Amino acid sequence: MALHVERSGSGPVAVFVHGFTQTGRSWAPVVEGLVDDHEVVLVDAPGHGASSAVAADLATGADLLAHAVGPATWVGYSMGARLCLHVALRHPDHVRGLVLVGGTAGIEDDAERAERRAQDLATAARIEAEGLDRFLEGWLAQPLFASLPPERAGLEDRRRNTVAGLRSSLVLAGTGSQKPLWDQLDAVRVPVLAVAGAHDERYGALARRLAGSVGGPAEVALVPGAGHAAHLEQPEAFVGMLETWLESHNL
Numbered sequence: 001m002a003l004h005v006e007r008s009g010s011g012p013v014a015v016f017v018h019g020f021t022q023t024g025r026s027w028a029p030v031v032e033g034l035v036d037d038h039e040v041v042l043v044d045a046p047g048h049g050a051s052s053a054v055a056a057d058l059a060t061g062a063d064l065l066a067h068a069v070g071p072a073t074w075v076g077y078s079m080g081a082r083l084c085l086h087v088a089l090r091h092p093d094h095v096r097g098l099v100l101v102g103g104t105a106g107i108e109d110d111a112e113r114a115e116r117r118a119q120d121l122a123t124a125a126r127i128e129a130e131g132l133d134r135f136l137e138g139w140l141a142q143p144l145f146a147s148l149p150p151e152r153a154g155l156e157d158r159r160r161n162t163v164a165g166l167r168s169s170l171v172l173a174g175t176g177s178q179k180p181l182w183d184q185l186d187a188v189r190v191p192v193l194a195v196a197g198a199h200d201e202r203y204g205a206l207a208r209r210l211a212g213s214v215g216g217p218a219e220v221a222l223v224p225g226a227g228h229a230a231h232l233e234q235p236e237a238f239v240g241m242l243e244t245w246l247e248s249h250n251l
Contacts, residue, residue, distance in 0.1 A: 003068045004050035006042045009035030012096075012251055013072035016042055017065065017080030019102070019229075021139055021158045021166060023049030029152070029235040034243070041069050045083060046173065052165030057172040062086035066094045073097040073251045075242070077231060079173065082106075085181055088188050097251045098188065099242065100210060101195040102203045102228050106180030117176030124170040127163050135166075147199060147227035154232070185213040191249040192218040195241070197226030197233065219245065 006024055014034060016027040024042030031040045043065060046056035056064060066087050071094050076084030081103025088095045107113040127135045136158050139145075145153070171177070192214045194207035204222060211218035221241045223230035231238040245251075 001054050001056075001064065003046065003054060003064050004044040005068050007039060009038055009040050011038045012246075013070070014038045014040055014246070014251075015065075015069045015072045015074050016040070017045055017074065017076040017083050018043075018048070019078035019080055020169060021048075021136060021161060022077075022154065023157055023160055025049070025157050025160075026154050026232075030231050030239055030242075033239060038246075041072065043068065045080060045169070047161075047165040047167075047169030049160050052162045055168040055172060058082060058086045058178055059090065061173060062090050066091035070094060071096060073099070073246065075099040075101070076103065077101040078103065078228070079169070082175070082178060083173075085185075085188075088190070089181065089184055092187070092189070095188075095190050097191045097193075097246070097249055098214075099193045099195065099245070100207070101231055101238075102197075102200065103194070103210060104175070104203070104206050105182045105185060105210060105213070106178045107175060108180045108182060113176055113178075113180075115176075117174070120170045120174035120176040124167045124174075127167050127170070132159065132161065132163050132166075135163075144228045147197070148229045148233055152229075152232045152235075182209075182213060185210070186215040188214040189216040191216055191245075191251070193221055193242070193245045194218065195221045195223065195230060195238070197228060197230035198222040198224050199227045200230070203228060217249075221245070 044051035
């Protein structure tokens, strides 16, 4: 069971892990300029893209990612941020730096987590009932993505996914199935950049909490004019923040 990986460029390794319903290629607007001085690694996460047949929970997914990539700076968005956090905790020798975009360390309240688990299972059932195209249209119509322009949503790339793969991802690695990691974050000793869109109040608060909870040097970056998918909504601003941070930590 191996994940699909694409590599380009040369230099220090930076791996990018996408969000739910995306693929590694979703990072294309972000990584174009980074290949000049980094080896950029794009991974299709379990249940997505060319890794659609790989079924894995977050812990197993982190193990597969670490094995597929090796030591690197890890950049994750949403679901990808949760996977990267698991890599940092399970394979600290594989993580030189950590960038978490729209990330969380999990839901601590048992009742709230159980409610989210039920929502994830209902969404998984809806994927099967609606089919891929209809589900993706509904997924991107959520208020969470209200500020994401349609031309930057990467709908065609999201159509590379499968019903079975997305369903397994939600069932096994959805936020409702994640054991909260907040009490373990002090073990993360590498530099961390916690990113959120300036208009995304919920994840802005989570970014501040993440940065305040890790054991290593941490910064918060709010991308102006962006919501939850900050790196897609304002790619130039995000890349500028990312490059400055990478340079400041020699990553």
